[in-house]
Amino acid sequence: MRGLLFGLLSLFVYSMFAQNYEDLIKSERDAFWVKSETKKKRSGQAYDIVYHNIKLNIDPAVRQISGSVTSKLIALETNFTRFSFDLENAMTVDSILWEGAKLSFSHSNEEVQIDITSQPINTEIDIEIFYHGDPTINDQKAFSYDFQKDGPIAWTLSQPYGAYGWWPCKQQLADKIDSLDLEITIPKGNKAAGNGILIRVDTLPNEDLVFHWKHRYPIATYLVAVAVTNYYEESHYIKLSNGDSVFHIDYLYPAYKPAADTLRWAIDGQMRLFDSLFGTYPFINEKHGHAQFARGGGMEHQTMSFMSDLGFDLMAHELAHQWFGDKITCGSWRDLWLNEGFATYINGLAREFLLSREYFTAFLTTSRDRAISQPDGSVYAYDTTNVAELFSGNIRYRKGAMVLHMLRWEVGDSAFFTGMRNYAEDPELCYDFSNTADFKYYMEQSSGMDLTNFFDVWVYEEGFPSLVTRWKRQSSSVIEVQINQSTSHSSVSFFPLKAPYLAKGENRDTMLFINHSSPAQLETIDVGFEVQELVFDPEVWLLAQHTMLEGDHTNLQNISVYPNPVDEEISIYIKDLKINRLEVMDLLGHLVLTKEVQELKNVVSYLDVTSLTNGIYFLKVYSDEDTVLLKFVKTSE
Numbered sequence: 306m307r308g309l310l311f312g313l314l315s316l317f318v319y320s321m322f323a324q325n326y327e328d329l330i331k332s333e334r335d336a337f338w339v340k341s342e343t344k345k346k347r348s349g350q351a352y353d354i355v356y357h358n359i360k361l362n363i364d365p366a367v368r369q370i371s372g373s374v375t376s377k378l379i380a381l382e383t384n385f386t387r388f389s390f391d392l393e394n395a396m397t398v399d400s401i402l403w404e405g406a407k408l409s410f411s412h413s414n415e416e417v418q419i420d421i422t423s424q425p426i427n428t429e430i431d432i433e434i435f436y437h438g439d440p441t442i443n444d445q446k447a448f449s450y451d452f453q454k455d456g457p458i459a460w461t462l463s464q465p466y467g468a469y470g471w472w473p474c475k476q477q478l479a480d481k482i483d484s485l486d487l488e489i490t491i492p493k494g495n496k497a498a499g500n501g502i503l504i505r506v507d508t509l510p511n512e513d514l515v516f517h518w519k520h521r522y523p524i525a526t527y528l529v530a531v532a533v534t535n536y537y538e539e540s541h542y543i544k545l546s547n548g549d550s551v552f553h554i555d556y557l558y559p560a561y562k563p564a565a566d567t568l569r570w571a572i573d574g575q576m577r578l579f580d581s582l583f584g585t586y587p588f589i590n591e592k593h594g595h596a597q598f599a600r601g602g603g604m605e606h607q608t609m610s611f612m613s614d615l616g617f618d619l620m621a622h623e624l625a626h627q628w629f630g631d632k633i634t635c636g637s638w639r640d641l642w643l644n645e646g647f648a649t650y651i652n653g654l655a656r657e658f659l660l661s662r663e664y665f666t667a668f669l670t671t672s673r674d675r676a677i678s679q680p681d682g683s684v685y686a687y688d689t690t691n692v693a694e695l696f697s698g699n700i701r702y703r704k705g706a707m708v709l710h711m712l713r714w715e716v717g718d719s720a721f722f723t724g725m726r727n728y729a730e731d732p733e734l735c736y737d738f739s740n741t742a743d744f745k746y747y748m749e750q751s752s753g754m755d756l757t758n759f760f761d762v763w764v765y766e767e768g769f770p771s772l773v774t775r776w777k778r779q780s781s782s783v784i785e786v787q788i789n790q791s792t793s794h795s796s797v798s799f800f801p802l803k804a805p806y807l808a809k810g811e812n813r814d815t816m817l818f819i820n821h822s823s824p825a826q827l828e829t830i831d832v833g834f835e836v837q838e839l840v841f842d843p844e845v846w847l848l849a850q851h852t853m854l855e856g857d858h859t860n861l862q863n864i865s866v867y868p869n870p871v872d873e874e875i876s877i878y879i880k881d882l883k884i885n886r887l888e889v890m891d892l893l894g895h896l897v898l899t900k901e902v903q904e905l906k907n908v909v910s911y912l913d914v915t916s917l918t919n920g921i922y923f924l925k926v927y928s929d930e931d932t933v934l935l936k937f938v939k940t941s942e
Contacts, residue, residue, distance in 0.1 A: 347391060347475070348389055349387045349388040349418060350382045350385050350386070350388050351381040352378040352379060352388055353378060353379040353381055354376065354377075354378050354475045354480055354483075355377045355378060355379060355429075355482070355484065356484045357374055357375065357376050357377075357474070357482055357484075357485050357529075358374070358485075358486040358487075358488065359374050359472055359486070359529070359531075360372045360373050360488040360489075361472075361487075361488075361489055361531065362490045363459055363489055363491055363497070363531065363533050364459075364491065364492055364533075365450065365457040365459040365491075365492075365495065365533045365534055366450075366457040366492075368440075368450055369439055370437065370439075370440055371436070371437035372436070372437075373434060373436070374433070374436075374472055374473050375431065375432070375433045376431070376432055376473075377429060377430070377431050378429070378430050378432075379427060379428070379429055379430075380424050380425070380427060380428045380430060381427075383425060383426045384424075384425075385421075385424040385426065385428065385430075386422070386424070387420050387421075388419055388421075388430075389417055389418045389419060390416070390417045390419075390473040390475060391415060391416055391469035391473070391474055391476045392416070392417050392436070392469050392472070392473040392474075393415055393438075393442070393443045393470045393471070394412070394413065394414075394415055395439065395442035395443065396436050396437070396438035396471070396473075397436060397437055397438050398410065398412050398434060398436045398473075399435040399437065400434075400435045401433070401435070402433045403430070403432045404431075408420060408421060415469060417434065417473055419432065434473045436473065440471035443469075443470030443471070445466055445467035446462075446470075447461055447463045447467025447468065447470040447471055448460075448461050448467075448470060449461075449599070449600070451599035453534060453558050453560070453597070453599055454558060454559075454560040455534075455535055455558055455560055456495075456534055456535045458532070458534035458599050459533045459534070460532035460533070460596075460599070460611060461529075461530050461531050461532070462598075462604050463528075463529065463530070464527045465527060465638055465689075465692065465695070467527070468526045468527055472529075474529075476527075477526065478635065478638065479738065481523035481634070481736065481738075482524050482526065483523050484520070485501065485520040485524055486517070486518065486520070487499040487500065487516070487517070487518040487529075488518075489516045489518070489531055489533065490509070490515045491513065491515075491516065492513060493508075493513060494535055495514070495533050495534060495535050495536070496533070496535070496536040496538065497516035497518075497533045498530075498532040498536070498556045498596035498609055499516065499520075499530065499531055499532075499609060500518060500520040500524065500528070500608050500609055501518045501519045501520025501521065501522075501591050501592070501608055502518070502519055502520070502552075502608075503516060503517065503518055504517050504518070505517050520591065520607070520608065521590070521591070522588055522591070522607070522736060523736040523737070524607050524631075525607075528605070528607040528631060528634075529606075529607075530607075530609065532556070532596045532597075532598050532611055535559065536557060536597070537556075537562065538554065538555070539554070539555045539557065539565065540552065540553060540554040540555070543572070543576045543577070543593075544577075545577055545580050545585075545586075546580070546581060549585070549589065551592070551593055552591075552592045552593070553572060553576070553592065553593050553594065554592055554594040554595075555594065555595045555596075556595065556596040556597065556609075557596075557615075558597050561614070564615070565615055568615040568616065571615075571620060572593075572615075572620050572624065574655075574659045575624050575655050576624065578654070579624060579628065582654070582722060583726055583729045583730075584726055584730045587628055587631065587735075587736075588608045588631075588632075591608055592608050592609075593608060593609075593624070593627065594609040595609070595610055595611075595612045595615065595623075596611050596612065597614075598611040598612070598613070599613075600613060602619065603619050603622065603623045604623070605622075605627065605630050605631060607627070607631045608627075610626070617655070617660075618652050618655075618656075621651065621652040621655035621656075622649065622651075622652045623648070625647065625648040625651035625652060626644065626648045629644060629647035629648060629651070629729070630643075630644035630645075630648060632729070632735060632736060633728075633729065633731075633735065633737070633738075634737070635739065635740070636738030636739055636740045639685060639687065640685070640739070640740045640741050641686050641696075642684045642685065642686070643740075643741065645702050645705060646684060646705015646709060647705070647709065649672070649703065649706040650705070653665055653672070653706060653710070656668050666844070666845055669707075669710065669845035671703075672704075672707050672710075673703075673845060673847075673849075675704075676699055676700070676703045676704035676707050676769065676848055677769050677793070677848065677850050678699060679697075679699040679700060679704075680768055680769075680794055681767045681768060681794050682697060682700040682704070682767055683700070683764065683765055683766055683767045684700060684704055684763065684764045684765075685741060685765050686701065704769075704848065707848040710848075711763065711846065711847060711848055712748060712759065712763075714803070715754075715756070715759060715803070716748060716751070716752035717752070720748070720752035721751075721752075724747045724748040724750065724751035724752065725747075727750065727751060728748075731743070731747070741760065741764060745757075745760050758801070762797055762800055766796045766797045767793075767794040767796045767797065768794025768796065769793050769800070769850065770790050770791070770792055770793075770799075770800040770850070771793060771849070771850035772788060772789070772790050772804070772821075772841070772849055772850065772852040773789045773852060774787065774789075774806075774841060774852050775787045775789075776836075776839050778835065778836060779829065782831055782832055782833055783829060783831050783832070784808070784829070784830055784832060784836050784839070785827065785828070786806070786817075786819065786828045786829075786830060786839075787825075787826070787827045787828075788804065788825075788826045788827075790821065790824045790825075791824075798824075799823070801821065802847060803818055803819075803821070804818070804819045804820075804841070804842070805817070805818055805841075805842050805844070805846060805847075806818075806819065806839050806840065806841055807839070808832050808836045808839055809836070809838040809840065810832075810834055810837035811834045811835055813834050815833070817832070838932075850893070851894040852894075864877070864879045864880075864933060865877070865878045865879075866924060866935055869937045869938060870937070870938035870939065871914055871939060872915075872940055872941060873914065874912065874914065874915075875911070875912050875914055875924070875937060876911055877909070877912065877924070877926055879926070879928055880907060881906060882906060882928040883902075883904065883906045883928065883929050884904065884926060884927070884928055885901070885902055885928065885929065886899070886900070886901055886926075886927040887900045887902060887910065887925070887926060887927070888924070888925040889917070889922050889925075890922065890923045890925065891920070891923075892920070892922075892923075898912065898916070898917070912924075914939055917939045918939070919940055919941055920938070921938055921939075922936070922937055923935065924937055
């Protein structure tokens with residue numbers, strides 16, 4: 306029965322993929338309207354945050370929250386007297402307690418500054434901040450209210466800079482919270498989703514419920530999350546190959562149950578696959594979960610991803626983040642591709658290993674085409690102040706995924722997956738932060754290669770290569786291949802490539818690999834049979850613009866095409882051969898005109914090109930015995 310359900314699920318993969326990813330990127334980008342990274346540094350003295358207990362009263366139908374946050378921190382400087390937390394000005398701080406006494410504080414410029422008597426270095430300081438307010442006033446929209454079909458819903462999404470909009474925190478990518486508790490008081494009939502494991506639900510005298518979530522893994526500030534609505538709950542254990550199991554729980558809308566009954570089981574195969582590739586599920590002692598929320602796409606909140614739906618691709622993406630983004634978190638938003646490019650590519654791996662090569666190829670084709678639709682932009686994010694640019698779907702997600710795919714092609718499967726796993730299991734990086742140099746180190750260690758040039762060109766520079774390949778037969782088995790490369794951005798003059806070609810003919814085919822090492826390159830290759838067709842990169846390994854293949858073969862030398870340039874009609878003639886079909890393609894390889902031809906041998910064929918815009922085109926002529934591809938220019942008088 307599971308196999309049948311999974312088979313039915315796969316029928317929806319093509320149609321859901323693009324929408325899921327567009328919604329995913331939109332949810333992670335449009336939640337934040339900030340145009341500058343204002344919360345880089347707070348005033349006061351340095352400290353290490355070790356614990357938070359967030360106690361909040363949340364009614365999904367009321368735009369107001371109240372409660373307190375208890376924080377434990379370690380002083381990192383001598384004579385420690387003043388420190389601060391980040392908190393939106395619109396939130397009201399009622400009081401702050403330390404050792405049972407109220408502390409003096411100030412709250413301005415989105416920062417709560419707190420004064421205490423002088424403490425020596427390494428002292429643990431426990432404080433509780435009581436506050437209330439409307440968290441939706443914050444311009445980063447990290448706390449939202451909406452309605453799903455069966456009732457009101459409230460949820461948070463703090464990535465990248467929004468946590469301070471709804472709770473006093475240390476917002477940064479340098480100091481993970483070592484331990485976390487959430488105590489969420491909500492109206493009867495609702496459930497509160499949160500990080501970690503649910504240890505109990507208390508019922509208060511007024512019938513309100515208190516959900517106690519306990520999380521004992523280090524967590525980045527932006528991954529702390531809460532969602533409240535009238536969820537129904539489904540749970541089961543996912544068995545892993547080593548005999549362990551992961552507790553999985555779904556908090557879902559009641560109206561979504563018919564779809565969820567089929568879709569939610571795909572997570573089992575994804576969990577087992579990722580566990581085998583990248584090491585034990587990072588939060589195995591607690592849970593993995595999904596909670597629906599009223600925004601398109603998803604967000605990888607640690608142990609409990611918030612989801613618009615349970616589509617195969619969306620579940621795979623957010624699950625992959627539990628390793629890459631949550632267990633190991635980018636140490637700067639400049640390194641965001643270590644989160645998003647990784648999760649996007651691992652979604653592709655789920656297609657490759659769990660569905661079929663066809664679905665994986667579709668993923669790669671879409672990713673490549675999206676990446677090359679933007680001529681500029683580096684995978685490494687130099688500007689983190691514009692969130693729309695930071696969360697660029699074309700660059701950080703799709704291009705990041707294709708860079709990983711090309712790295713796999715560069716070093717080979719064994720080195721690639723070994724390097725990925727070793728990176729994911731580095732004890733210095735686990736449950737901490739990393740940067741691109743850390744990942745590069747592990748890929749070099751596993752491959753034994755110097756990957757400096759690869760990372761410099763593909764990660765840190767902008768653009769992609771555009772290749773034009775011209776080929777012709779020199780004899781029955783020898784072909785001449787000419788490759789010319791231009792680049793989409795001036796920051797890179799040339800992209801070195803291992804260029805794959807599929808040679809087909811005489812009911813045979815073979816792969817050819819050309820070390821493309823110069824912008825203009827000519828190769829002569831003895832294929833071993835007469836080549837009728839040459840296909841560039843049929844398995845979609847490369848981030849490169851579509852290549853046009855041009856054949857100019859000895860048995861089609863007596864061809865004439867005129868006029869060239871042409872305004873309205875082009876004439877085609879081949880001596881002693883009959884033309885069967887004409888096709889016109891643009892520079893990107895898109896078919897723009899086609900015509901079936903019925904004339905006899907030695908008869909001129911005509912093709913009306915008035916519908917074409919001015920520019921360069923390629924005319925592919927199919928004869929009785931062969932095909933040829935010729936260039937012409939369309940102009941208007």
